[in-house]
Amino acid sequence: MKRYEKFADDIAELIRTGVLAPGQKVPSVRHASRTYGVSASTVFQAYYLLESRGLIMARARSGYFVCEHVRRPLPEPQATLREASTTEVDVSELVFSVLSSIRDPDTVPFGSAFPSPELFPLPRLARSMAHAVRDMDPRSTVADMTPGNHALRRQIALRYMVGGLPLPIEELVICNGALEALNLCLQVVTRPGDLVAIEAPAFYASLQVLERLKLKAVEIPVHPREGIDLEVLEDRLERLPIKACWFMSNFQNPLGASLPEERKRRLATLLARHQVPLIEDDVYAELYFGQHAPKPVKAFDSEGLVMHCSSFSKSLAPGYRVGWVAGGRYAGQIERLKLMTSLSASVPAQAAIADYLQHGGYDRHLRKLRYALESQRNAMLAAVARHFPEETRVSRPEGGYFLWVEFPEQVDSLRLFQLALAQGISIAPGPIFSATRRFGHCARLNYGHPWSLASEQAMETLGRIIRSLPGTN
Amino acid sequence: MKRYEKFADDIAELIRTGVLAPGQKVPSVRHASRTYGVSASTVFQAYYLLESRGLIMARARSGYFVCEHVRRPLPEPQATLREASTTEVDVSELVFSVLSSIRDPDTVPFGSAFPSPELFPLPRLARSMAHAVRDMDPRSTVADMTPGNHALRRQIALRYMVGGLPLPIEELVICNGALEALNLCLQVVTRPGDLVAIEAPAFYASLQVLERLKLKAVEIPVHPREGIDLEVLEDRLERLPIKACWFMSNFQNPLGASLPEERKRRLATLLARHQVPLIEDDVYAELYFGQHAPKPVKAFDSEGLVMHCSSFSKSLAPGYRVGWVAGGRYAGQIERLKLMTSLSASVPAQAAIADYLQHGGYDRHLRKLRYALESQRNAMLAAVARHFPEETRVSRPEGGYFLWVEFPEQVDSLRLFQLALAQGISIAPGPIFSATRRFGHCARLNYGHPWSLASEQAMETLGRIIRSLPGTN
Structure with missing residues (x-):
């Protein structure tokens, strides 16, 4: 990250946390340069970036001000439901x-x-694709099938490691997008008629998958900022024979809520106590606006109960249909089910993304x-x-x-x-x-x-x- | 097809049908040229091709002879089993x-x-891929999702039409290889516990899929040349509540058997009478050694009961994971299930194959x-x-x-x-x-x-x- 980007992020954080309020003037270039010990040009570049991010705006002859995005503070949605029920979907x-x-x-x-x-670097990806298929060893058409292209799995494992979650490459199974990964995980840990805890509101595809697999939903309310209600979940886990949870821990679709780290830790503990697996749908994890990547619940799971599913569809390569699961103790079963279901993800798409991750400038x-x-x-x-x-x-x-x-x-x-x-x-x-x-x-x-x-x-x-x-x- | 290729095929047919027996001399170039009204160079090229196909061999100063592949005629495997039973897999x-x-x-x-x-034109395919992704409209990353890339579906529909089976493009759903197509079809027409007629011996993936979906197998014996035993099938359809059939009509895996056309027609009639759908796995159809492409059972189905599944994995693009189903009356349900299961096949792989089919020289x-x-x-x-x-x-x-x-x-x-x-x-x-x-x-x-x-x-x-x-x- 360049120096001005770092400085822009620092200012953005001040805005986010309300230290700099809407309408307030941000420090002048000279003042900021002196206070923070950075060059005037760094401040200029940072302010320009913040302007393009829609956080500050220039007023003629007055300097920069924090944008008044809102003419009044917008209340957040209310917490959702608390009654216990299980539902045919x-x-x-x-x-x-x-x-x-x-x-x-x-x-x-x-x-x-x-x-x-x-929003995606499709021309750069196209170069990676052209490069990958031109140099492709014919044997990779078989060798890169499930669990997947080795270079790609290694790059994914590296990203986990950098994010503070080292895991063995053997846990990773490449799938046709995260949706297939989620489907496979759910099938590995449930049978028709079983109860599955989901969020309310929930991503509609999860509802469709439950319906298709004849599973019953136990709805857990989601707080618009703090994510699922752990008290309700705890109560349901105690009273109902829930076979699996399917949650989005970061930027939940549709609410946008994320569990704070402390609550992720508590969730992992709760799952361990009840020995209930979590299918963690984390496809938006890379799209954070804060300073740091949010951790997945899997980072707090010491028992291999969390199947962490993600993909490149929302962050890099829409339509390529390359996702994965870090399957914990279920990785082997997921791999077998994948082989029976669709054999493999597309080999060229895997190779292209592996090439891009190595040379394309993903970060x-x-x-x-x-x-x-x-x-x-x-x-x-x-x-x-x-x-x-x-x-x-x-x-x-x-x-x-x-x-x-x-x-x-x-x-x-x-x-x-x-x-x-x-x-x-x-x-x-x-x-x-x-x-x-x-x-x-x-x-x-x-x-x-x-x-x-x-x-x-x-x-x-x-x-x-x-x-x-x-x-x- | 070039003239010498046509002539070579004619001679190959004479060998296949035994008119020209192993060890027999094939007509001299001069003789053949006169008899069949083709130039000597056409005959030469044809014989050269037949030699490279391993059908004839040159003996010094004596001309060409039909190869003696076998020192004795090899008996064919026996028909398999006739007892009725249903089996948990x-x-x-x-x-x-x-x-x-x-x-x-x-x-x-x-x-x-x-x-x-x-055996596959991977470098030429790589060119098609590079071309397809370079020129890709970003919107296609969404638009080419299920049911699939329109140009690709049109090329597939054209190939059906040329093969004597015109069908509306709307019947075609692109899948992650034929295996996913087969899985989806089976799920559309069955529920756990249902009976499904399969071949004995059968492709092992079909057995795995039945096991996974908790379906019961009714095994129908396969004759090593003529395909499944229709008498046994008829008896089973009359006596058992079979919900679907899953057969390979051409070059069945593992036996290599194909139903002759007349038997395909009878099979279609039988299915119509009992209103039982057929999942037709036809992934080897393009790999025929005879003069003409074998027709699928679907060509004789007037009721939309046949779901015809195939792919490019065995004929063109291994590892690309692009298959399809012509779903008959079930096409809409298959499309929906595909959306819920894995959303879409890889968009670049679809576009590459569409480009290749138009410009690559598939035939x-x-x-x-x-x-x-x-x-x-x-x-x-x-x-x-x-x-x-x-x-x-x-x-x-x-x-x-x-x-x-x-x-x-x-x-x-x-x-x-x-x-x-x-x-x-x-x-x-x-x-x-x-x-x-x-x-x-x-x-x-x-x-x-x-x-x-x-x-x-x-x-x-x-x-x-x-x-x-x-x-x-």
């Missing part, structure tokens, strides 16, 4: 009908599950990507504040690319979804994130696309539609 | 222990499931591949005749790259497998192809690798080991 049809209706590329993609492909790309997402988050938060009704609540995620919006109680988000779609705007309505069709007045909004006039106008239109719904003002 | 462990033991690249790979990667490559496999088959058949005991029976497949060998009754092929492996030679022992551990005196041998002195010596060693086993001479 039956939400797939709704999810499919929502997803298929938003495929039109001309729709403003607030309902999309993907960030903009323009530099990630820094750019994080800045872009953070500034887009800020832009969307500001638009929520500007255009949505006063009573709207909204999450303020410190990573990922989703906002979770709680409209006034009487807003029917499925109706909003239909009306917005008719205006060429997609949203992801709340009920697709629930095994029990909750969150009828909520929606997930994607800020993974460069902010534009069209985005701003779409937010305005959404606000107008919301106000036109019965019972709102 | 429990063979995965055995399969895995066999497969993992033969991964050593220094082993003579007669037990391998793959043909030699050297030219396939002709070369077929010739290579046919000549390797001939070499291995000759080696079986030379080195294995008199009572050995062996299939004579007209496509694919597997021989099925029936040793004398008392030979224990699992023991043979162990002893051969100790000598650096792998085989695929018969019991891994059976839900009921039959075929204990059989083995599948892979001739998908260029024939070499090492291959010949390995066959000799195998013959010696077989003779050393108790009860053989």
Whole structure:
């Protein structure tokens, strides 16, 4: 990391923690240079970067000020549900009908599950791909099958190690994206009819997978900042024969919540006490806005109970379909199931990513990507504040690319979804994130696309539609 | 196809059908040129090609003769089993222990499931890949997800059409190889506990999948030339609540058998009468040695009951993991299940193959591949005749790259497998192809690798080991 980037991060942290408040003037270049012992040009570059990240803005002849993203502080969404229940899942049809209706590329993609492909270094990746296939040993077409390309697995293991979680390369099984990894993990530790603890709200694909495998959901509420409610989980683990947990510990989809480290540690202890495995979906881990990469729960697991699933789809190579699982004590079973299910991930895609990780500048790309997402988050938060009704609540995620919006109680988000779609705007309505069709007045909004006039106008239109719904003002 | 290739195929057909017998002289160049109205140079080129295919050989100053591949006619394996039974499948462990033991690249790979990667146009494919990713529209990383890259699906649909089976592009779902397609199809039409008709012997992956999904197998015997026994199947369909069939209609793995067209038609009628879906595994269809591509059963299905699964893994692009299913009436359900299971096949791999199919010369490559496999088959058949005991029976497949060998009754092929492996030679022992551990005196041998002195010596060693086993001479 360059010196000015480091300095920019320090200032960003001051803004994040409120030391520098919205509207406040940031130290002058001369002052900052003297105070922090860096050159004036470093400060200039840092401020320029912070401006492009949407954190500060220049006012003519007055210097830089912290952006007033919001005209008022936005309340966060409320904690979700606390009643105990187990639920047969039956939400797939709704999810499919929502997803298929938003495929039109001309729709403003607030309902999309993907960030903009323009945020990724596709030309550089293409070079890595061309290089990898040109030099490919024909034998690798067999040798790189499950558990996967050795160079790639080594690079992934290195990244774990740098993140403070050394693990043996043998734990790693390359899969067709994280989704296949999650599917395989769940099948390894459950049988039809079993209970699985999931989040409420939850990523809809997990609901679909539970439904498909005839598993029953035990919903655990998620706090919008602090992640799943450990007290509720503890109670459920004590009272119900839960066979597995499936949680996102960092930048949870859709809420954006992350478990603080202390709570990750407690979760690991809880799992160990009950000997219940955790399928940890951590696909957004690289998209953090803070100073440090968040750790996974797996970092606190000494018993091999955590299957840590991730991929390059959200951070580097969308469409390549290269994910992995660090399978803990279940790695061998996962590998076998993978062999029976789809034999292997695509060998050229694996080789291309291995090459890119070695030579492509992954960390530099990630820094750019994080800045872009953070500034887009800020832009969307500001638009929520500007255009949505006063009573709207909204999450303020410190990573990922989703906002979770709680409209006034009487807003029917499925109706909003239909009306917005008719205006060429997609949203992801709340009920697709629930095994029990909750969150009828909520929606997930994607800020993974460069902010534009069209985005701003779409937010305005959404606000107008919301106000036109019965019972709102 | 060039004129000399056509002429060579005509002569090959005469050899295949026995009109030209082993050891017989083929027409002289002058004679052939006059009789068939082709130029002498065409005849020369054709004979040269036939020689390289291992069908004829030149004798000094005497002209060309049909090769005597075999010192005696090899009897074919016997039809398999006729008793009715349904079976819980429990063979995965055995399969895995066999497969993992033969991964050593220094082993003579007669037990391998793959043909030699050297038979594939990997450098030309690499060019297609480089081209495809360089020009890739970023939006395709989302747009080419399930059901798949449109150009690729159109090329596949075109190939169906040329083969006499026009079908709507909407029926096609791109998958991670045929194996995933087969898995998805089976899950769409069955639930745990259901009965599924499979072949005996069967491809071991189908047994593993049945085991994993807790399905019960109804084994249908396969005739080594004519494919599954339709009388037995009809009886089982009448007496048992079979929910699906899973058959390979062409060059069945491991027997190499193909249903003649008339029997394919009967099978389709039978399925229609009972309204039972067929999962048709047709991954070897392009590897035919005859004049014409064999049709799939799907060509005779007017009710959309057949899910036709295939891939490019055996014919073009091993390791790319691009397969597909033409799903008939189940296409929509398969697509949804694919979305939930692994979202999509690798987008670059799809684009590369689409590019290759348009510009790479697929048909030219396939002709070369077929010739290579046919000549390797001939070499291995000759080696079986030379080195294995008199009572050995062996299939004579007209496509694919597997021989099925029936040793004398008392030979224990699992023991043979162990002893051969100790000598650096792998085989695929018969019991891994059976839900009921039959075929204990059989083995599948892979001739998908260029024939070499090492291959010949390995066959000799195998013959010696077989003779050393108790009860053989």
